[in-house]
Amino acid sequence: MLRTGPKRKAIYAISGHIYVIAGLMSSGTIWLMDVEKDDKWIAQRPVVWTLIDSFQEVAIWVLLAIAAVVVAMAVIKHMADPWVVEKLQFILDEYQGKVFKDLNVPKDHNRVTLFKYRKGLFFRRHWHEESKDGWWPFKTRRLYGNYLVPYMRSGHLTLRTKTLFFIDNENSARTQGLAGLAWSTRQVALLSDLPEIKPGTGAAKKESYAKVTKSSVRFVERYLAEGRTLPRSMAAVPVECNGKLWGVIVLDSLTSLAVTQESVEHYTLTVALIGHLLERA
């Protein structure tokens, strides 16, 4: 789950100047490598020559280190801009605060999560129960697939979620979760007034819940076994970036009628703004 802090901000800020710093440092190193003992300006400075001579022995490694730092900073620069991450986090937190009015419940009872579409991921844990025999020896890990993976979540709880949704672009029937349904239909999918599912709830009810949420009974049972409560209302909203589908925002709540049509309709601008910010994420 993407977050930003002072360290990340500082590294990102430095990465903006690294090309200038690296350019100056490498020029200086190359110049020092070319200095010779009988050069006019150094002939009268034996101490300086001793230092330069020692430096010349390791100069090639210094150049390699500068190159490595430049590559690392280029990778960091390619990652999400901390400013954008901060704003996205603010928007998700505000979205959560506005949609879910009940402030006296823990933040993980009503969540807003941004999922990103990622192509070609290997060995991701998979909770759908179909065709798992073919995945031996990985059992619940599919060798290769496309997924909606958690990118950012409102609030400060359940940030270590590993829930991801398998996307099959060739057969939408195999796509998982309400998020997957929103992705494949490119529409907002909304479920409210879902039944309360407890560990002792009958198999038929669990099956209905799994069917309508495009999950599986195995997932429902595992979720309950971990002591977690299943959402009773949720919505999945496709998010676009430059006209292309980027991911899905999922609103979910433990309250049966907390997510409604208005939770989406009144916040179209919020969703659009997220899409605009994602251009720089």
Add this chain to the structure above:
Amino acid sequence: MRTSLEEWISVSQHDLNEVESREQRGLKVQFMVAPSDLPSAWRVIHEKADSVEVEFKYLGGNEPKQLEHCSNNITLEVGKNSKRIYKITLDVRSVPNSGELMISRAADVVEHGSGLNKGNSEVIHRFLTSKRSKPEILERMAP
């Protein structure tokens, strides 16, 4: 060139975004058009003497567009990635100079156009044919 009528008019997204419900095992799944596929505003442009354009604005970001020449001498400007309709150009030389007929032909093209964004084309079709917006479009299309 006339510009006085070319200001953007906001669209009532609530009116256009019809909720479709499907029931599965006694539980209801509702579907709505994605916010990015709903036009936020529209306008009519009389830029050229031989054509009238109905343009739509969306909340989503910019994307490259392409022209699709359809039947009835109607041209659609469509988003390359999203396949949303950004502009409908009606050739007034070949289309009879009746606003009503032009709109109904445009609605027909939008309804049956291939390769368009389904949710968006449904919304645009609804917009062109709805009792509320149609008279306003006709009024602005009048020469």
